[in-house]
Amino acid sequence: MSPFKQQIRYESQRDLRFADEIMATPGCEDLGGCIQCGTCSGVCPLSIYMDHTPRNIINLARAGFKDDVLTSNTIWLCASCYHCTVECPKSIKITDIMYALKQRAIKDGVYRRGIPIPVLAREFFNMVRRNGRVTENWLATILYLKTDWLAMLKMGGLGLKLIRTGRFSFTMDHIEGREQLRKLLEPSSNNNTSASQGAKQ
Amino acid sequence: MRYSYFPGCSLKGTGKAYEESLLPVLKALDIEVHELEDWNCCGATAYMAVDESAALKLSARNLAIAEKAKDEVLAPCSACYLVLRKTQKYIQEYPKVGGEVRQALQNAGLEYSGNVEVKHPLDILVNKVGLDAIKKRVKKPLTGLKVATYYGCQIVRPYSAFDNQARPVAMDKLMEALGATVVHYPLKTRCCGGSLTGTISDVGLRLVYILLKEARKNGADIITTLCPLCQFNLDAFQDQIKSRYDDVTTPVVYFTQLMGLAFGIPESELGLKRNIVPAEPALAGKV
Numbered sequence: 001m002s003p004f005k006q007q008i009r010y011e012s013q014r015d016l017r018f019a020d021e022i023m024a025t026p027g028c029e030d031l032g033g034c035i036q037c038g039t040c041s042g043v044c045p046l047s048i049y050m051d052h053t054p055r056n057i058i059n060l061a062r063a064g065f066k067d068d069v070l071t072s073n074t075i076w077l078c079a080s081c082y083h084c085t086v087e088c089p090k091s092i093k094i095t096d097i098m099y100a101l102k103q104r105a106i107k108d109g110v111y112r113r114g115i116p117i118p119v120l121a122r123e124f125f126n127m128v129r130r131n132g133r134v135t136e137n138w139l140a141t142i143l144y145l146k147t148d149w150l151a152m153l154k155m156g157g158l159g160l161k162l163i164r165t166g167r168f169s170f171t172m173d174h175i176e177g178r179e180q181l182r183k184l185l186e187p188s189s190n191n192n193t194s195a196s197q198g199a200k201q
Numbered sequence: 202m203r204y205s206y207f208p209g210c211s212l213k214g215t216g217k218a219y220e221e222s223l224l225p226v227l228k229a230l231d232i233e234v235h236e237l238e239d240w241n242c243c244g245a246t247a248y249m250a251v252d253e254s255a256a257l258k259l260s261a262r263n264l265a266i267a268e269k270a271k272d273e274v275l276a277p278c279s280a281c282y283l284v285l286r287k288t289q290k291y292i293q294e295y296p297k298v299g300g301e302v303r304q305a306l307q308n309a310g311l312e313y314s315g316n317v318e319v320k321h322p323l324d325i326l327v328n329k330v331g332l333d334a335i336k337k338r339v340k341k342p343l344t345g346l347k348v349a350t351y352y353g354c355q356i357v358r359p360y361s362a363f364d365n366q367a368r369p370v371a372m373d374k375l376m377e378a379l380g381a382t383v384v385h386y387p388l389k390t391r392c393c394g395g396s397l398t399g400t401i402s403d404v405g406l407r408l409v410y411i412l413l414k415e416a417r418k419n420g421a422d423i424i425t426t427l428c429p430l431c432q433f434n435l436d437a438f439q440d441q442i443k444s445r446y447d448d449v450t451t452p453v454v455y456f457t458q459l460m461g462l463a464f465g466i467p468e469s470e471l472g473l474k475r476n477i478v479p480a481e482p483a484l485a486g487k488v
Contacts, residue, residue, distance in 0.1 A: 026295045026297070045391055045394075045408060046392075046397075049404050077401070079246070080354075080355070080395065081358070081391075081395075082358040083390075085359050086358045086359045086367075099249050100253070102250040103251060103252065103253060106251055115400070116401075117397075120247060120396060121251050124247035124248060125252065128244070128248060132241035133242050134242050134245075135210070136214045136215050137215070140399055143399075155399070157440075158438070162215065166217065166474075166475060167217060167218075169214050173210070175240070175241050176239045180262075180310065181262070181309070184308065185259070185305070186305075186308065
């Protein structure tokens with residue numbers, strides 16, 4: 001990675017459709033109304049770890065700096081605590097915007113590599129689509145196998161404690177109505193999120 | 202009172218102790234619950250990050266099954282509670298979402314017309330059963346037990362309607378009704394970090410450390426919570442936190458476990474053995 005980081009953004013880096021595409025997602029319509037007060041960044045328990053604060057992400061998103069936004073760690077550090085959404089003086093559903101950005105980053109395949117959260121989201125999605133339920137320790141095991149073997153070793157002690165306290169599930173749980181679930185999710189299972197609908201406009 | 206009980210994945214997995222303590226407490230208060238038939242995952246946080254439309258359909262299947270059963274839904278897990286209520290709101294407020302969800306349900310032979318109430322047990326206990334009735338049921342008051350009430354994030358924000366979003370008090374009042382002393386705990390609605398403890402531990406463990414340290418600093422013997430993910434995060438990583446930062450060992454139990462103890466339900470029937478940081482030393486001599 002170059003030691004020189006570009007500090008300004010150029011007009012040519014903007015994707016002028018991006019803001020409209022995000023705003024087409026239910027819950028994200030008010031993106032444009034942000035007054036940049038920074039309340040979201042102030043209340044966010046994770047903003048200090050983010051490469052762009054929530055306020056900054058909102059500004060970059062509505063200006064169309066798609067690449068900055070979708071490759072940021074911000075959207076994946078957001079743990080959906082909804083504090084920003086509740087406190088926003090303009091009633092912008094910032095958590096929903098973060099969800100829309102996560103969906104778009106996964107759909108475009110440009111999510112930040114090297115952090116396991118997008119992989120967790122995808123594996124969670126796959127497990128639920130298949131079984132209708134999540135078995136937490138299986139999900140964690142799959143995640144570590146796919147992202148970080150070393151992390152699994154570090155978590156080995158915790159796994160043993162869960163076994164000892166009877167909180168570990170050895171089998172994978174599933175619902176009876178798996179066929180019904182397949183039918184329920186079928187029309188949209190090809191990942192046609194609202195982001196792609198927005199792109200058609 | 203009769204409810205469709207929606208356990209969610211955690212109460213059948215790492216959060217078993219929540220179910221084990223909730224059910225006898227409800228029974229002791231003559232609240233009848235039936236597990237929602239063939240319920241599925243609520244969709245939670247991770248599902249919403251991949252496909253919103255699918256997440257809402259998934260969640261709506263549970264609502265459709267509950268509507269058929271003609272009961273209100275009791276959702277003890279904060280994420281389930283939030284997602285089910287959010288789904289209801291989005292189906293109602295966005296005609297396009299509503300249409301898509303109804304179509305998907307129809308494809309699966311289901312129907313949902315919007316007549317289901319989703320409630321949290323804390324809401325039912327404090328606002329419907331009432332603190333007076335709970336006080337009457339207390340056999341062994343938790344006198345002298347200093348409790349930090351940790352609500353976490355998703356139970357109060359943003360779709361909940363039974364308590365203050367910034368400074369909730371329902372669990373505080375409940376603990377006082379059980380005879381316990383509630384300590385000042387300004388971080389009561391601060392996020393535990395969710396899955397970050399397992400994915401980016403540098404960040405996740407720090408958040409949990411701050412929550413535990415604050416409780417200890419304010420004199421808590423024990424932390425009580427109402428969310429399976431909060432309980433897991435605060436309970437399961439304390440040895441890692443000790444080696445990284447500081448010894449802030451504090452047991453973390455579900456509010457229903459403390460209710461059960463105060464009601465005189467034997468400790469062995471309340472899932473207390475499932476704690477990774479044992480609660481017994483903090484409870485000794487107090488229950």
